[in-house]
Amino acid sequence: MNYKDLAEKLIPNLEKRNFEAYYCDNKKEALDKAISLIDKNGTISWGGSKTLKDLNLIEVLKENDYKLIDRDSASTPEERDELMKQGLTAKTFLTSSNAITEDGILVNIDGNGNRVAAMCYGPDSVIVIAGMNKLCKTVEDAEDRVHNVAAVKNAERFGLTKTGCSKGKCVDCLSDECMCSYVVKTRRSKVKGRIKIILVGEELGF
Numbered sequence: 001m002n003y004k005d006l007a008e009k010l011i012p013n014l015e016k017r018n019f020e021a022y023y024c025d026n027k028k029e030a031l032d033k034a035i036s037l038i039d040k041n042g043t044i045s046w047g048g049s050k051t052l053k054d055l056n057l058i059e060v061l062k063e064n065d066y067k068l069i070d071r072d073s074a075s076t077p078e079e080r081d082e083l084m085k086q087g088l089t090a091k092t093f094l095t096s097s098n099a100i101t102e103d104g105i106l107v108n109i110d111g112n113g114n115r116v117a118a119m120c121y122g123p124d125s126v127i128v129i130a131g132m133n134k135l136c137k138t139v140e141d142a143e144d145r146v147h148n149v150a151a152v153k154n155a156e157r158f159g160l161t162k163t164g165c166s167k168g169k170c171v172d173c174l175s176d177e178c179m180c181s182y183v184v185k186t187r188r189s190k191v192k193g194r195i196k197i198i199l200v201g202e203e204l205g206f
């Protein structure tokens, strides 16, 4: 089955969980869709994400004078931490998801916890952009994906050396570099439509 057909089966399962869901054929459409969902009058924060980078979304927002809470603009660790805390009450929070099950559950790992915290509560609107390569059959498959695919690739991206996945396979580590301090399943959105999911018919992110 192609990505579009898979998305058509997935979207009702996302909607029954109070998520808004959209399908875009490609990155350009997804970028336009994300921008259409952002309130330009409110602040915007985001979680670390290869998908957001692939879309160039943050750069586009910067060029168009959106009100960004950008932790990477901090000049000290303390300032960065403060910006991450402010991000928890942004109007809009942007992220991807490490995995999505066919039944519509989002599965995410997080080392610091700020990304999954904002997905759970705080920002009025959460926009999740995910390539259809993140789709997994079951929660067990999704958990395997987040530890043995997403984490392995992120360990390489961040140059980690102390986690098991930096050597190719999750060993359920408790390293100080661990990217899995928090493993969160988002089963539904308490507030209908607060979490908006843009599915993209291309391989994106990890």
Ligand code: SF4
Binding pocket: 146, 147, 148, 151, 152, 163, 164, 165, 166, 169, 170, 171, 172, 173, 174, 175, 177, 178, 179, 180
């Ligand atoms: S080895 Fe550690 S950081 Fe890597 S996936 Fe497993 S628990 Fe996460």
